[in-house]
Amino acid sequence: MLKEFREFIASGNLMDMAAGIILGVAFGRVITSLVTDIVMPPIGLLLGRVDFTNLFIRLAGPPVTTVAAAKEAGAVTINYGLFLNTLLDFIVVGFVVFLVVRQINRSRRAAEPAPVRECPYCYLPVAPAATRCPHCTSALQPAS
DSSP: OHHHHHHHHHSHHHHHHHHHHHHHHHHHHHHHHIIIIIIHHHHHHHTTSOOGGGOOEEEESSOOSSHHHHHHHTOEEEOHHHHHHHHHHHHHHHHHHHHHHHHHHHHHSOOOOOOOEEOTTTOOEEOTTOSBOTTTOOBOOOOO
16 A cells, blocks of 8 residues: 555656646745736726725724734724735736636647548548558549
8 A cells, every 4th residue: 555655646647736736826926926016006006096905894993094903903804905906816817827728729729630532432531642542442543
């Protein structure tokens, strides 16, 4: 059983999956930074210098002006600004993944199939330059 476990751990698929998860986490951090540090500040500026990270509704506790101060004071808050950041983060990640998958699918598209013609005797596909059908061995005229 230990030998099987070692083989499983050393298998290529597991290592590929681990590498994918590690890269995914790192990619998530990059996207989070992109949204938080680059995308959201201009949007906040356009909406009247709003900092989304400090948008919240205080439900209970002392009056505070920031989410950090609310956490320190033990105030109960609904942090909808953080939710908006996370939602935008998700949308950006989804869009980037869509673009990557779309590009991969474009590059994977099958090459145009080789041109074929039909044998007039057995009606099976034959290469255009063939002088004999590989299926019924009939003599063929070269394609013009």
